[in-house]
Amino acid sequence: MNIRIPQASRTAPTMKAAANGAEPIELELPFTVGMWGTTQPVEIELVKGRNVLTFSRLGVKQEVATKGFTLKQITLTPLSR
Numbered sequence: 842m843n844i845r846i847p848q849a850s851r852t853a854p855t856m857k858a859a860a861n862g863a864e865p866i867e868l869e870l871p872f873t874v875g876m877w878g879t880t881q882p883v884e885i886e887l888v889k890g891r892n893v894l895t896f897s898r899l900g901v902k903q904e905v906a907t908k909g910f911t912l913k914q915i916t917l918t919p920l921s922r
Contacts, residue, residue, distance in 0.1 A: 849889045850919045860885045
């Protein structure tokens with residue numbers, strides 16, 4: 842996913858995420874069996890301009906992993922410095 846940020850900021854996305862090739866930050870991505878859930882936010886550093894966000898679901902049982910996951914919404918909330 843590519844996003845453009847008007848100015849550098851720290852943000853709080855909701856899921857397991859990495860930005861611009863950085864080490865991924867782990868957070869719980871619940872297996873909700875089709876019922877939408879919300880994860881707790883984590884902080885990631887974004888640069889001014891283009892940023893590449895990556896998301897993954899690792900370390901789950903194979904029968905669950907093959908089903909993948911669906912993102913309904915990603916919220917990037919600017920944090921004060």
